[in-house]
Amino acid sequence: MKSNDWLRQSSDGSLSAYNKAFDECYHSLKDGALSETLYKHIYPxxxxxxxxxxxxxxxxxxxxxxxxxGYNSFTLLAMLCKKGYEGTLRIYSPEQDEAIFYALLDFDYPPFFAPYKVYMEEILLFFANAPVCTxxxxxxxxxxxxxxxxxxxGDALEMLNILPQESFDIIYQDAFSPKKNPALWSEAYFSLLVSLLRSQGIVTTYSQSRSIVQNALRAGLKVYNYESGIVRGGSLMSKDTLxxxxxxxxxx
Known part of the structure:
Protein backbone atom coordinates (compact mmCIF):
# COMPACT_ATOMS: atom_id res chain seq x y z
CA MET A 1 0.00 0.00 0.00
CA LYS A 2 1.34 3.42 -0.96
CA SER A 3 1.22 6.30 1.52
CA ASN A 4 -0.48 9.55 0.57
CA ASP A 5 2.84 11.32 0.02
CA TRP A 6 2.93 9.96 -3.54
CA LEU A 7 -0.15 12.03 -4.48
CA ARG A 8 0.17 15.35 -6.32
CA GLN A 9 -2.55 17.96 -6.89
CA SER A 10 -2.70 19.24 -10.46
CA SER A 11 -3.94 22.60 -11.77
CA ASP A 12 -7.39 21.44 -12.90
CA GLY A 13 -8.17 19.93 -9.49
CA SER A 14 -7.58 16.31 -10.51
CA LEU A 15 -5.00 14.23 -8.68
CA SER A 16 -1.84 12.88 -10.21
CA ALA A 17 1.01 11.10 -8.45
CA TYR A 18 4.79 10.86 -8.21
CA ASN A 19 6.65 7.74 -9.31
CA LYS A 20 9.76 7.24 -7.18
CA ALA A 21 11.40 4.73 -9.53
CA PHE A 22 11.37 7.21 -12.43
CA ASP A 23 11.58 10.34 -10.24
CA GLU A 24 8.75 11.92 -12.21
CA CYS A 25 5.04 12.65 -11.98
CA TYR A 26 2.56 10.76 -14.12
CA HIS A 27 1.16 13.99 -15.60
CA SER A 28 1.96 17.62 -16.20
CA LEU A 29 0.77 19.25 -12.99
CA LYS A 30 0.61 22.57 -14.85
CA ASP A 31 -1.80 21.22 -17.49
CA GLY A 32 -3.81 19.09 -15.06
CA ALA A 33 -4.03 15.30 -15.04
CA LEU A 34 -7.52 15.00 -16.53
CA SER A 35 -7.11 17.97 -18.89
CA GLU A 36 -3.85 16.60 -20.29
CA THR A 37 -5.46 13.21 -20.83
CA LEU A 38 -8.48 14.64 -22.62
CA TYR A 39 -6.80 17.27 -24.80
CA LYS A 40 -3.56 15.49 -25.71
CA HIS A 41 -4.89 11.97 -26.11
CA ILE A 42 -8.62 11.23 -25.96
CA TYR A 43 -10.18 14.07 -27.97
CA PRO A 44 -7.74 14.02 -30.92
CA GLY A 70 -5.27 4.50 -15.56
CA TYR A 71 -6.28 7.97 -16.77
CA ASN A 72 -5.96 7.27 -20.50
CA SER A 73 -7.76 3.94 -20.42
CA PHE A 74 -10.51 4.97 -18.03
CA THR A 75 -11.08 8.35 -19.68
CA LEU A 76 -11.45 6.67 -23.06
CA LEU A 77 -13.91 4.19 -21.56
CA ALA A 78 -15.89 7.03 -19.98
CA MET A 79 -15.95 9.13 -23.16
CA LEU A 80 -17.20 6.24 -25.27
CA CYS A 81 -19.93 5.55 -22.71
CA LYS A 82 -20.94 9.22 -22.84
CA LYS A 83 -21.10 8.98 -26.64
CA GLY A 84 -23.37 5.93 -26.42
CA TYR A 85 -20.84 3.71 -28.19
CA GLU A 86 -22.23 0.21 -28.78
CA GLY A 87 -19.18 -1.53 -30.20
CA THR A 88 -16.20 -3.36 -28.74
CA LEU A 89 -13.33 -1.50 -27.07
CA ARG A 90 -10.09 -3.44 -26.59
CA ILE A 91 -7.40 -1.78 -24.50
CA TYR A 92 -3.91 -3.30 -24.30
CA SER A 93 -1.56 -1.85 -21.72
CA PRO A 94 1.72 -2.79 -20.02
CA GLU A 95 2.51 -1.75 -16.46
CA GLN A 96 5.82 -2.35 -14.72
CA ASP A 97 4.65 -1.36 -11.23
CA GLU A 98 2.85 -4.46 -9.95
CA ALA A 99 1.64 -2.64 -6.82
CA ILE A 100 -0.09 0.20 -8.67
CA PHE A 101 -3.41 -1.61 -9.13
CA TYR A 102 -3.94 -2.10 -5.39
CA ALA A 103 -2.91 1.51 -4.73
CA LEU A 104 -5.43 2.79 -7.27
CA LEU A 105 -8.31 1.13 -5.40
CA ASP A 106 -7.94 4.02 -2.91
CA PHE A 107 -7.10 6.69 -5.49
CA ASP A 108 -9.40 9.71 -5.52
CA TYR A 109 -10.33 10.00 -9.19
CA PRO A 110 -12.10 13.23 -10.25
CA PRO A 111 -15.94 13.43 -10.44
CA PHE A 112 -15.72 12.92 -14.23
CA PHE A 113 -15.35 9.19 -13.48
CA ALA A 114 -18.11 8.91 -10.86
CA PRO A 115 -20.66 7.06 -13.07
CA TYR A 116 -18.03 4.42 -13.86
CA LYS A 117 -16.39 4.01 -10.46
CA VAL A 118 -17.83 0.57 -9.77
CA TYR A 119 -16.55 -0.73 -13.13
CA MET A 120 -13.13 0.81 -12.58
CA GLU A 121 -12.86 -0.85 -9.17
CA GLU A 122 -13.77 -4.24 -10.68
CA ILE A 123 -11.08 -3.83 -13.31
CA LEU A 124 -8.41 -2.67 -10.85
CA LEU A 125 -9.15 -5.44 -8.36
CA PHE A 126 -8.92 -8.09 -11.07
CA PHE A 127 -5.52 -6.88 -12.26
CA ALA A 128 -4.26 -6.36 -8.71
CA ASN A 129 -4.60 -10.12 -8.25
CA ALA A 130 -3.46 -11.11 -11.75
CA PRO A 131 -0.12 -12.87 -12.37
CA VAL A 132 2.92 -11.08 -13.76
CA CYS A 133 4.63 -11.47 -17.15
CA THR A 134 1.55 -12.70 -18.96
CA GLY A 154 5.95 -6.39 -16.62
CA ASP A 155 8.28 -4.74 -19.12
CA ALA A 156 6.49 -2.83 -21.87
CA LEU A 157 8.82 -4.04 -24.62
CA GLU A 158 8.16 -7.65 -23.68
CA MET A 159 4.44 -7.09 -24.21
CA LEU A 160 4.82 -5.11 -27.43
CA ASN A 161 6.93 -7.84 -29.00
CA ILE A 162 4.15 -10.42 -28.64
CA LEU A 163 1.23 -8.27 -29.83
CA PRO A 164 -0.36 -8.83 -33.27
CA GLN A 165 1.02 -6.59 -36.01
CA GLU A 166 -1.00 -3.81 -37.65
CA SER A 167 -3.79 -4.23 -35.08
CA PHE A 168 -4.12 -0.87 -33.34
CA ASP A 169 -6.33 2.07 -34.23
CA ILE A 170 -4.94 4.24 -31.42
CA ILE A 171 -1.63 4.23 -29.56
CA TYR A 172 -1.28 6.49 -26.53
CA GLN A 173 2.47 7.11 -26.29
CA ASP A 174 2.44 8.35 -22.71
CA ALA A 175 5.52 6.80 -21.13
CA PHE A 176 7.70 8.64 -18.65
CA SER A 177 9.94 11.23 -20.31
CA PRO A 178 12.77 10.34 -22.71
CA LYS A 179 15.28 11.44 -20.10
CA LYS A 180 13.85 9.04 -17.52
CA ASN A 181 12.74 6.18 -19.79
CA PRO A 182 14.75 6.38 -23.06
CA ALA A 183 13.97 2.81 -24.16
CA LEU A 184 10.38 3.84 -24.88
CA TRP A 185 11.36 6.76 -27.13
CA SER A 186 14.10 5.37 -29.39
CA GLU A 187 13.97 4.96 -33.17
CA ALA A 188 13.80 1.18 -32.71
CA TYR A 189 10.88 1.63 -30.35
CA PHE A 190 8.96 3.81 -32.81
CA SER A 191 9.66 1.22 -35.52
CA LEU A 192 7.95 -1.29 -33.26
CA LEU A 193 4.96 1.04 -32.91
CA VAL A 194 4.82 1.37 -36.71
CA SER A 195 4.58 -2.41 -37.00
CA LEU A 196 1.67 -2.47 -34.53
CA LEU A 197 -0.27 0.50 -35.93
CA ARG A 198 -2.97 0.08 -38.55
CA SER A 199 -2.58 2.01 -41.80
CA GLN A 200 -5.12 4.65 -40.70
CA GLY A 201 -4.25 4.52 -37.02
CA ILE A 202 -2.99 7.40 -34.86
CA VAL A 203 -0.33 7.85 -32.19
CA THR A 204 -0.78 10.61 -29.61
CA THR A 205 1.96 11.89 -27.33
CA TYR A 206 2.79 14.85 -25.12
CA SER A 207 6.31 15.26 -26.53
CA GLN A 208 7.30 17.76 -29.22
CA SER A 209 11.03 17.21 -28.68
CA ARG A 210 13.15 17.50 -31.84
CA SER A 211 15.07 14.30 -31.08
CA ILE A 212 11.85 12.35 -30.49
CA VAL A 213 10.30 13.71 -33.68
CA GLN A 214 13.41 12.64 -35.60
CA ASN A 215 13.20 9.12 -34.15
CA ALA A 216 9.55 8.86 -35.17
CA LEU A 217 10.20 10.22 -38.68
CA ARG A 218 13.08 7.81 -39.26
CA ALA A 219 10.82 4.97 -38.14
CA GLY A 220 8.36 5.85 -40.90
CA LEU A 221 5.76 7.98 -39.14
CA LYS A 222 4.39 11.32 -40.25
CA VAL A 223 4.57 13.73 -37.30
CA TYR A 224 2.51 16.82 -36.53
CA ASN A 225 2.56 19.38 -33.75
CA TYR A 226 -0.91 19.55 -32.22
CA GLU A 227 -2.17 22.54 -30.24
CA SER A 228 -5.51 22.27 -28.47
CA GLY A 229 -5.37 25.79 -27.09
CA ILE A 230 -6.28 24.41 -23.65
CA VAL A 231 -3.09 22.63 -22.56
CA ARG A 232 0.47 22.74 -23.83
CA GLY A 233 1.00 21.24 -27.26
CA GLY A 234 1.70 17.62 -28.04
CA SER A 235 2.27 15.56 -31.18
CA LEU A 236 0.10 13.38 -33.39
CA MET A 237 1.67 10.69 -35.56
CA SER A 238 0.40 8.37 -38.26
CA LYS A 239 1.51 6.28 -41.23
CA ASP A 240 -0.83 8.33 -43.40
CA THR A 241 -1.46 12.06 -43.74
CA LEU A 242 -3.60 13.47 -40.93
Missing amino acids: SLAHLEYVFKSLPTTINVLDICFGL INVYRITINKMICEFYIYK NFTRLKARLA
Missing part, protein backbone atom coordinates in the same frame (compact mmCIF):
# COMPACT_ATOMS: atom_id res chain seq x y z
CA SER A 45 -7.69 10.23 -31.17
CA LEU A 46 -11.49 9.91 -31.25
CA ALA A 47 -11.82 12.86 -33.62
CA HIS A 48 -9.40 11.12 -35.98
CA LEU A 49 -11.38 7.86 -35.96
CA GLU A 50 -14.65 9.71 -36.53
CA TYR A 51 -13.10 11.59 -39.46
CA VAL A 52 -11.59 8.49 -41.09
CA PHE A 53 -14.55 6.16 -40.60
CA LYS A 54 -17.31 8.83 -40.65
CA SER A 55 -18.37 7.42 -37.27
CA LEU A 56 -16.68 5.35 -34.61
CA PRO A 57 -15.80 1.84 -35.89
CA THR A 58 -17.56 -1.18 -34.39
CA THR A 59 -14.26 -2.34 -32.88
CA ILE A 60 -11.59 -0.02 -31.49
CA ASN A 61 -8.19 -1.47 -30.57
CA VAL A 62 -6.05 0.73 -28.33
CA LEU A 63 -2.50 0.43 -27.01
CA ASP A 64 -1.99 2.52 -23.87
CA ILE A 65 1.68 2.93 -22.95
CA CYS A 66 1.71 2.61 -20.05
CA PHE A 67 -1.26 1.99 -17.71
CA GLY A 68 0.09 4.17 -14.89
CA LEU A 69 -2.79 5.73 -12.96
CA ILE A 135 -1.29 -10.91 -20.73
CA ASN A 136 -4.28 -10.98 -18.38
CA VAL A 137 -7.73 -10.32 -19.84
CA TYR A 138 -10.78 -8.80 -18.17
CA ARG A 139 -14.08 -8.39 -20.03
CA ILE A 140 -16.95 -6.21 -18.94
CA THR A 141 -20.12 -4.90 -20.58
CA ILE A 142 -21.20 -1.34 -19.84
CA ASN A 143 -24.59 -0.46 -21.29
CA LYS A 144 -24.17 -1.83 -24.83
CA MET A 145 -20.39 -1.46 -25.02
CA ILE A 146 -18.17 -4.50 -24.66
CA CYS A 147 -14.88 -3.54 -23.04
CA GLU A 148 -11.86 -5.84 -22.93
CA PHE A 149 -8.71 -4.97 -20.97
CA TYR A 150 -5.46 -6.78 -21.78
CA ILE A 151 -2.92 -5.90 -19.09
CA TYR A 152 0.68 -7.10 -18.95
CA LYS A 153 2.33 -6.65 -15.56
CA ASN A 243 -6.42 15.92 -41.63
CA PHE A 244 -6.86 18.06 -38.54
CA THR A 245 -7.17 21.69 -37.63
CA ARG A 246 -4.39 23.08 -35.45
CA LEU A 247 -1.78 20.77 -37.02
CA LYS A 248 1.72 21.65 -38.18
CA ALA A 249 3.71 19.00 -40.04
CA ARG A 250 7.16 18.27 -38.62
CA LEU A 251 10.04 17.49 -40.96
CA ALA A 252 12.65 17.48 -38.20
Whole structure:
Protein backbone atom coordinates (compact mmCIF):
# COMPACT_ATOMS: atom_id res chain seq x y z
CA MET A 1 0.00 0.00 0.00
CA LYS A 2 1.34 3.42 -0.96
CA SER A 3 1.22 6.30 1.52
CA ASN A 4 -0.48 9.55 0.57
CA ASP A 5 2.84 11.32 0.02
CA TRP A 6 2.93 9.96 -3.54
CA LEU A 7 -0.15 12.03 -4.48
CA ARG A 8 0.17 15.35 -6.32
CA GLN A 9 -2.55 17.96 -6.89
CA SER A 10 -2.70 19.24 -10.46
CA SER A 11 -3.94 22.60 -11.77
CA ASP A 12 -7.39 21.44 -12.90
CA GLY A 13 -8.17 19.93 -9.49
CA SER A 14 -7.58 16.31 -10.51
CA LEU A 15 -5.00 14.23 -8.68
CA SER A 16 -1.84 12.88 -10.21
CA ALA A 17 1.01 11.10 -8.45
CA TYR A 18 4.79 10.86 -8.21
CA ASN A 19 6.65 7.74 -9.31
CA LYS A 20 9.76 7.24 -7.18
CA ALA A 21 11.40 4.73 -9.53
CA PHE A 22 11.37 7.21 -12.43
CA ASP A 23 11.58 10.34 -10.24
CA GLU A 24 8.75 11.92 -12.21
CA CYS A 25 5.04 12.65 -11.98
CA TYR A 26 2.56 10.76 -14.12
CA HIS A 27 1.16 13.99 -15.60
CA SER A 28 1.96 17.62 -16.20
CA LEU A 29 0.77 19.25 -12.99
CA LYS A 30 0.61 22.57 -14.85
CA ASP A 31 -1.80 21.22 -17.49
CA GLY A 32 -3.81 19.09 -15.06
CA ALA A 33 -4.03 15.30 -15.04
CA LEU A 34 -7.52 15.00 -16.53
CA SER A 35 -7.11 17.97 -18.89
CA GLU A 36 -3.85 16.60 -20.29
CA THR A 37 -5.46 13.21 -20.83
CA LEU A 38 -8.48 14.64 -22.62
CA TYR A 39 -6.80 17.27 -24.80
CA LYS A 40 -3.56 15.49 -25.71
CA HIS A 41 -4.89 11.97 -26.11
CA ILE A 42 -8.62 11.23 -25.96
CA TYR A 43 -10.18 14.07 -27.97
CA PRO A 44 -7.74 14.02 -30.92
CA SER A 45 -7.69 10.23 -31.17
CA LEU A 46 -11.49 9.91 -31.25
CA ALA A 47 -11.82 12.86 -33.62
CA HIS A 48 -9.40 11.12 -35.98
CA LEU A 49 -11.38 7.86 -35.96
CA GLU A 50 -14.65 9.71 -36.53
CA TYR A 51 -13.10 11.59 -39.46
CA VAL A 52 -11.59 8.49 -41.09
CA PHE A 53 -14.55 6.16 -40.60
CA LYS A 54 -17.31 8.83 -40.65
CA SER A 55 -18.37 7.42 -37.27
CA LEU A 56 -16.68 5.35 -34.61
CA PRO A 57 -15.80 1.84 -35.89
CA THR A 58 -17.56 -1.18 -34.39
CA THR A 59 -14.26 -2.34 -32.88
CA ILE A 60 -11.59 -0.02 -31.49
CA ASN A 61 -8.19 -1.47 -30.57
CA VAL A 62 -6.05 0.73 -28.33
CA LEU A 63 -2.50 0.43 -27.01
CA ASP A 64 -1.99 2.52 -23.87
CA ILE A 65 1.68 2.93 -22.95
CA CYS A 66 1.71 2.61 -20.05
CA PHE A 67 -1.26 1.99 -17.71
CA GLY A 68 0.09 4.17 -14.89
CA LEU A 69 -2.79 5.73 -12.96
CA GLY A 70 -5.27 4.50 -15.56
CA TYR A 71 -6.28 7.97 -16.77
CA ASN A 72 -5.96 7.27 -20.50
CA SER A 73 -7.76 3.94 -20.42
CA PHE A 74 -10.51 4.97 -18.03
CA THR A 75 -11.08 8.35 -19.68
CA LEU A 76 -11.45 6.67 -23.06
CA LEU A 77 -13.91 4.19 -21.56
CA ALA A 78 -15.89 7.03 -19.98
CA MET A 79 -15.95 9.13 -23.16
CA LEU A 80 -17.20 6.24 -25.27
CA CYS A 81 -19.93 5.55 -22.71
CA LYS A 82 -20.94 9.22 -22.84
CA LYS A 83 -21.10 8.98 -26.64
CA GLY A 84 -23.37 5.93 -26.42
CA TYR A 85 -20.84 3.71 -28.19
CA GLU A 86 -22.23 0.21 -28.78
CA GLY A 87 -19.18 -1.53 -30.20
CA THR A 88 -16.20 -3.36 -28.74
CA LEU A 89 -13.33 -1.50 -27.07
CA ARG A 90 -10.09 -3.44 -26.59
CA ILE A 91 -7.40 -1.78 -24.50
CA TYR A 92 -3.91 -3.30 -24.30
CA SER A 93 -1.56 -1.85 -21.72
CA PRO A 94 1.72 -2.79 -20.02
CA GLU A 95 2.51 -1.75 -16.46
CA GLN A 96 5.82 -2.35 -14.72
CA ASP A 97 4.65 -1.36 -11.23
CA GLU A 98 2.85 -4.46 -9.95
CA ALA A 99 1.64 -2.64 -6.82
CA ILE A 100 -0.09 0.20 -8.67
CA PHE A 101 -3.41 -1.61 -9.13
CA TYR A 102 -3.94 -2.10 -5.39
CA ALA A 103 -2.91 1.51 -4.73
CA LEU A 104 -5.43 2.79 -7.27
CA LEU A 105 -8.31 1.13 -5.40
CA ASP A 106 -7.94 4.02 -2.91
CA PHE A 107 -7.10 6.69 -5.49
CA ASP A 108 -9.40 9.71 -5.52
CA TYR A 109 -10.33 10.00 -9.19
CA PRO A 110 -12.10 13.23 -10.25
CA PRO A 111 -15.94 13.43 -10.44
CA PHE A 112 -15.72 12.92 -14.23
CA PHE A 113 -15.35 9.19 -13.48
CA ALA A 114 -18.11 8.91 -10.86
CA PRO A 115 -20.66 7.06 -13.07
CA TYR A 116 -18.03 4.42 -13.86
CA LYS A 117 -16.39 4.01 -10.46
CA VAL A 118 -17.83 0.57 -9.77
CA TYR A 119 -16.55 -0.73 -13.13
CA MET A 120 -13.13 0.81 -12.58
CA GLU A 121 -12.86 -0.85 -9.17
CA GLU A 122 -13.77 -4.24 -10.68
CA ILE A 123 -11.08 -3.83 -13.31
CA LEU A 124 -8.41 -2.67 -10.85
CA LEU A 125 -9.15 -5.44 -8.36
CA PHE A 126 -8.92 -8.09 -11.07
CA PHE A 127 -5.52 -6.88 -12.26
CA ALA A 128 -4.26 -6.36 -8.71
CA ASN A 129 -4.60 -10.12 -8.25
CA ALA A 130 -3.46 -11.11 -11.75
CA PRO A 131 -0.12 -12.87 -12.37
CA VAL A 132 2.92 -11.08 -13.76
CA CYS A 133 4.63 -11.47 -17.15
CA THR A 134 1.55 -12.70 -18.96
CA ILE A 135 -1.29 -10.91 -20.73
CA ASN A 136 -4.28 -10.98 -18.38
CA VAL A 137 -7.73 -10.32 -19.84
CA TYR A 138 -10.78 -8.80 -18.17
CA ARG A 139 -14.08 -8.39 -20.03
CA ILE A 140 -16.95 -6.21 -18.94
CA THR A 141 -20.12 -4.90 -20.58
CA ILE A 142 -21.20 -1.34 -19.84
CA ASN A 143 -24.59 -0.46 -21.29
CA LYS A 144 -24.17 -1.83 -24.83
CA MET A 145 -20.39 -1.46 -25.02
CA ILE A 146 -18.17 -4.50 -24.66
CA CYS A 147 -14.88 -3.54 -23.04
CA GLU A 148 -11.86 -5.84 -22.93
CA PHE A 149 -8.71 -4.97 -20.97
CA TYR A 150 -5.46 -6.78 -21.78
CA ILE A 151 -2.92 -5.90 -19.09
CA TYR A 152 0.68 -7.10 -18.95
CA LYS A 153 2.33 -6.65 -15.56
CA GLY A 154 5.95 -6.39 -16.62
CA ASP A 155 8.28 -4.74 -19.12
CA ALA A 156 6.49 -2.83 -21.87
CA LEU A 157 8.82 -4.04 -24.62
CA GLU A 158 8.16 -7.65 -23.68
CA MET A 159 4.44 -7.09 -24.21
CA LEU A 160 4.82 -5.11 -27.43
CA ASN A 161 6.93 -7.84 -29.00
CA ILE A 162 4.15 -10.42 -28.64
CA LEU A 163 1.23 -8.27 -29.83
CA PRO A 164 -0.36 -8.83 -33.27
CA GLN A 165 1.02 -6.59 -36.01
CA GLU A 166 -1.00 -3.81 -37.65
CA SER A 167 -3.79 -4.23 -35.08
CA PHE A 168 -4.12 -0.87 -33.34
CA ASP A 169 -6.33 2.07 -34.23
CA ILE A 170 -4.94 4.24 -31.42
CA ILE A 171 -1.63 4.23 -29.56
CA TYR A 172 -1.28 6.49 -26.53
CA GLN A 173 2.47 7.11 -26.29
CA ASP A 174 2.44 8.35 -22.71
CA ALA A 175 5.52 6.80 -21.13
CA PHE A 176 7.70 8.64 -18.65
CA SER A 177 9.94 11.23 -20.31
CA PRO A 178 12.77 10.34 -22.71
CA LYS A 179 15.28 11.44 -20.10
CA LYS A 180 13.85 9.04 -17.52
CA ASN A 181 12.74 6.18 -19.79
CA PRO A 182 14.75 6.38 -23.06
CA ALA A 183 13.97 2.81 -24.16
CA LEU A 184 10.38 3.84 -24.88
CA TRP A 185 11.36 6.76 -27.13
CA SER A 186 14.10 5.37 -29.39
CA GLU A 187 13.97 4.96 -33.17
CA ALA A 188 13.80 1.18 -32.71
CA TYR A 189 10.88 1.63 -30.35
CA PHE A 190 8.96 3.81 -32.81
CA SER A 191 9.66 1.22 -35.52
CA LEU A 192 7.95 -1.29 -33.26
CA LEU A 193 4.96 1.04 -32.91
CA VAL A 194 4.82 1.37 -36.71
CA SER A 195 4.58 -2.41 -37.00
CA LEU A 196 1.67 -2.47 -34.53
CA LEU A 197 -0.27 0.50 -35.93
CA ARG A 198 -2.97 0.08 -38.55
CA SER A 199 -2.58 2.01 -41.80
CA GLN A 200 -5.12 4.65 -40.70
CA GLY A 201 -4.25 4.52 -37.02
CA ILE A 202 -2.99 7.40 -34.86
CA VAL A 203 -0.33 7.85 -32.19
CA THR A 204 -0.78 10.61 -29.61
CA THR A 205 1.96 11.89 -27.33
CA TYR A 206 2.79 14.85 -25.12
CA SER A 207 6.31 15.26 -26.53
CA GLN A 208 7.30 17.76 -29.22
CA SER A 209 11.03 17.21 -28.68
CA ARG A 210 13.15 17.50 -31.84
CA SER A 211 15.07 14.30 -31.08
CA ILE A 212 11.85 12.35 -30.49
CA VAL A 213 10.30 13.71 -33.68
CA GLN A 214 13.41 12.64 -35.60
CA ASN A 215 13.20 9.12 -34.15
CA ALA A 216 9.55 8.86 -35.17
CA LEU A 217 10.20 10.22 -38.68
CA ARG A 218 13.08 7.81 -39.26
CA ALA A 219 10.82 4.97 -38.14
CA GLY A 220 8.36 5.85 -40.90
CA LEU A 221 5.76 7.98 -39.14
CA LYS A 222 4.39 11.32 -40.25
CA VAL A 223 4.57 13.73 -37.30
CA TYR A 224 2.51 16.82 -36.53
CA ASN A 225 2.56 19.38 -33.75
CA TYR A 226 -0.91 19.55 -32.22
CA GLU A 227 -2.17 22.54 -30.24
CA SER A 228 -5.51 22.27 -28.47
CA GLY A 229 -5.37 25.79 -27.09
CA ILE A 230 -6.28 24.41 -23.65
CA VAL A 231 -3.09 22.63 -22.56
CA ARG A 232 0.47 22.74 -23.83
CA GLY A 233 1.00 21.24 -27.26
CA GLY A 234 1.70 17.62 -28.04
CA SER A 235 2.27 15.56 -31.18
CA LEU A 236 0.10 13.38 -33.39
CA MET A 237 1.67 10.69 -35.56
CA SER A 238 0.40 8.37 -38.26
CA LYS A 239 1.51 6.28 -41.23
CA ASP A 240 -0.83 8.33 -43.40
CA THR A 241 -1.46 12.06 -43.74
CA LEU A 242 -3.60 13.47 -40.93
CA ASN A 243 -6.42 15.92 -41.63
CA PHE A 244 -6.86 18.06 -38.54
CA THR A 245 -7.17 21.69 -37.63
CA ARG A 246 -4.39 23.08 -35.45
CA LEU A 247 -1.78 20.77 -37.02
CA LYS A 248 1.72 21.65 -38.18
CA ALA A 249 3.71 19.00 -40.04
CA ARG A 250 7.16 18.27 -38.62
CA LEU A 251 10.04 17.49 -40.96
CA ALA A 252 12.65 17.48 -38.20
